[in-house]
Amino acid sequence: MKVLLVGEFSRLHNSLKEGLQELGHEVYILGHQDGFKNYPVDFPIQKKWDSGFLKKIKVTVHTIFGFDISSYCTYIQFNKNKSKFTGFDVIQLINENSFYCQYYYEKKILDFLFQNNSKTYLLSSGYDYLNVKYCFENPNYKSGIQGYLAGKINPKSFENVLKFRTASFKKLHQFIYSNIQGIIASDIDYHIPLLQNSKYLGLIPNPVNTIKIDFQPLRISDTIIIFHGINEANYYKKGNDYFEKALSIIEKKYDNTVQIITTRNIPYSTYIDLYNSAHVVLDQTYANDQGYNALEAMAKGKVVFTGAEKEFTAHYNVTERVCINALPDIDYLVHELSFLIENPNEIIAIGKRARAFIEKEHNYILIANKYLEVWNSKTTSY
Structure with missing residues (x-):
């Protein structure tokens, strides 16, 4: 099986890749490299206009015109190499905003992936539209949103979470859900908000390469x-x-x-x-x-x-x-x-x-096998 894992910010996809490779599959990771831990990525996308004077220009342009330069730069990088991202048996997105783009460019990238590959699955391994919606509707549910609700976090600092409550990200969520075969949760925090969702395929624990x-x-x-x-x-x-x-x-x-x-x-x-x-x-x-x-x-x-x-x-x-x-x-x-x-x-x-x-x-080979079973049978739940 040929697999493209999109996004990496915790080593989840690297460990899954290693497990799948042990089982004889061809696996690649596409995404931004985390600046803190710098996890390996086969097809890296560089974050641009993200610090210093260039970031100030980017913020000014976005404030005046609503245009996000970083999203455009990510799309250009993807587009230059798009021929490498076709013909995969399975694509897995690490979340609903794997490319960190605004709606327009995220949708363009995802639409290409959906149209040129066999199956796409979505991971719930961090905040996304349904998770954030559930946490706000259930304020006693144990989550990082409780710190925000207590008034300890200002909206600007919480923008990476609050964005999933906006109309454009709801629209992006609906677009993704209409094109994926199913969604998988990586732990209990993401499992509970998805229990009544028709596309939910179940919880598969995070793989760890011990x-x-x-x-x-x-x-x-x-x-x-x-x-x-x-x-x-x-x-x-x-x-x-x-x-x-x-x-x-x-x-x-x-x-x-x-x-x-x-x-x-x-x-x-x-x-x-x-x-x-x-x-x-x-x-x-x-x-x-x-x-x-x-x-x-x-x-x-x-x-x-x-x-x-x-x-x-x-x-x-x-x-x-x-x-x-x-x-x-x-x-x-x-x-x-x-x-x-x-x-x-x-x-x-x-x-x-x-x-x-x-x-x-959490054995990475055992977990890789569980992913393969789900990818091959969307009625299976864990």
Whole structure:
């Protein structure tokens, strides 16, 4: 099978590609390269007019004329190489805005892909029209939108989410849905909003290539190291404010027993060096399931504060904790951290179970096979 995976921002498509290749398939990735982690892309699209003086010009042009220069540049890059994006058995879009374009150019690109390839599937692995609609209609549903609803995030900073509520993105959503064979969710957070959707084919867990992630059994001497890596652009969306307040209490309470490492917008190589030394990793408070960052940390044997709600434990039949379900609740976070600090053997046990869980439920070859089954039979659900 010849497969084109469109978009990459978490290593999901790279891990899926590696699994499919192990099974003998021909696979390519098309999309922008993430500036922070710079995941491999076979057909890269360069982000242009996206920083400095050129960005100011772009914003001015868009404000006056409604024309987005970056979208046009992306379309031109795609169009120059469009002959390479035909004849695929399967195309999979990582979300409803895989090319980061405005409606007009995103539709032109997608229309070409729909017309010149056999089947197209859509992943729900981040915010999209239906997910955002569900979260706003269900404000108690655990999601990053809760930070916005609480007034902590201003609309300009939340534009990458709010755009899915606009008329043009609703129109784009309808266009995509009329051309795809089905939609697949990558975890419980995206699964629940799609349960009543006629095109929903089910949940397929994120693939993780554990061959590329070393498991280091946790060893604890006198100090427990807690790592909190902050991307300030997502500060309130991830619930970092709750983590910081909880950590300030933990630091006073345990003093010499813990070492707290907090980073902000540091280079990825530095981030990984610090992160690798930790026993406990704080990921996010507004999730029902684990995203890709949490899964990679669990694969390394870390104890991760992330999403692990009852829907997650029921879906995977988890009876012992493989991570800590984080909540936007300072007292709760302090209680959970305190328990681990006072029971270091539990840190070691959870770390081992975390790795075993990833190997069992997220094995990249097993997951690649599940994708193949869905792509070949759209009535199959997981």
